[in-house]
Amino acid sequence: MNLAATRAIYLFEMARWGRTLLQSIVAPVLSTSLYFIIFGAAIGSRVPEIDGVSYGAFIVPGLMMLLLLTESTSNAAFGIYFPRFTGTIYEILSAPISPLEIVIGYVGAAATKSIILGLIILATASFFVPVRIAHPVWMLAFLVLTALTFSLFGFIIGIWADGFEKLQVIPMLVLTPLTFLGGTFYSLNMLPPFWQNVALMNPIVYLISGFRWSFYEVSEVDVRISLAMTLGFLGLCLVVVWWMFRTGYRLKP
Amino acid sequence: MTTIISVSNLAKTYASGFQALKGVSLDIREGEILALLGPNGAGKTTLINTICGLVTPSSGTVTVAGHDHLRDYRAARELIGLVPQELSTDMFETVWATVSFSRGLHGKKANPAFIETVLRQLSLWDKKDSKIMTLSGGMKRRVLIAKALAHEPRILFLDEPTAGVDVELRRGMWQVVRQMRDNGVTVILTTHYIEEAEEMADRIGVITNGEIIVVEEKAELMRKLGKKQLMLRLGAALAAIPDALGTYKLELDADGRALTYSYDTRADRTGITTLLNAVRDAGLQVTDIETRQSSLEDIFVDLVRQSQ
Structure with a gap:
């Protein structure tokens, strides 16, 4: 293993993040805090409890998940797309480094960033609403697994994209709506039966439900199914990345 | 002289059907400066990029100091430094950070003293803390050379090192290349400035339409032809x-x-x-x-x- 190379990529990516703290930390934390203030504290105080959890606390796992998914995806996508765009990717591709080491460097850095952001959001949330974590280990497991999976997903988008627009399309037009409709702000049980079934086709539902279970032990679907869905998507992303490097898709002519 | 890179029957056909290399065979000798001379679109860059692992060959083999460049890519690539034709740089990074990054990427332990030597050789030392975006084109080219040298390669590929560079800088670049050779580095450069090949090279390979039509000692080539x-x-x-x-x-x-x-x-x-x-x-x-x-x-x- 060329661990020095993985470390170089990882630190390079973390340094890039460090240069843009305002955009990379302050902005997402501020926008998520606004959700807490508006939905948690202001409107939430007039919404009845859901499954015995106050509304403000109920939305915390969903909002963390929203941030985790969008930040992991867009961070990792940008991380690998930018060197492709500027041409500096030549150096990565001609270095004595394996695809696995490249992926660990880029995806590891993107996942680290979104885990840090998730934890900052959690800390911020506890200022506004009473947060309780029933299964901290599972909470962290879901956090890490989701961050890794969606960083990997972002990496795929970053290789697939051939313009800045495509880079934004998936996070903005697919992930954000699916997360909003995936039970960030409500329980699926509040929907009519027909829409409940429709909602179950949304993979994000399983992520939020499992994550919320680790906080409050309430969930819409079995937590094992949530875990299996996350691992399944992780596996799928790994296969796609493996295929991309094997064929040199959009990397090598 | 021993052969450090051996290219045999290398062919590359791009997805568009364009045949950029048509069975190129070439032995590069350790310690020499080899100039690959050819018109635009002759296949110079494809040849270099294939040896360096940026382009997947359609057929043929390349060995670098005996290591197959695909099967044994780690050992092969460790020996090679590549300076691409385009000025592709991380514009927001400092010179020091980007050159140190290149060294890390090749699995080498940090060695600030060595990086300092490289930057001084290339007259970049006083720019080490400058962001690359603030540098002139000639300096950016030298940053790319510094990056390629950061892991102490034995072979240096320079793809059109003096394209778009003024006469004075070009002479400076030649001096740098000679210095590399004196340090024992094998240098392969592509150029379409014939003057450059005449000035620099020990041997000259002429490539056109994806084929090497002649490889010869410079003096011999001029005497023969x-x-x-x-x-x-x-x-x-x-x-x-x-x-x-x-x-x-x-x-x-x-x-x-x-x-x-x-x-x-x-x-x-x-x-x-x-x-x-x-x-x-x-x-x-x-x-x-x-x-x-x-x-x-x-x-x-x-x-x-x-x-x-």
């Missing part, structure tokens, strides 16, 4: 070449005051003595004699024209 010309300045203008000199394939210049005779330096008999005798017998007065050797440029143009 070069022509020499003898020009006789005449005391009085001629209207036409005298019949007595008709067998010599002479050319008369426009004002009739000079005769040019082309000859092969390798031939046993150049025919110069008999020509001079015939000139005297024809009663022509010669006021001056000049000889001229064809330049690499003439040779190159001839070779490329022949292959087409």
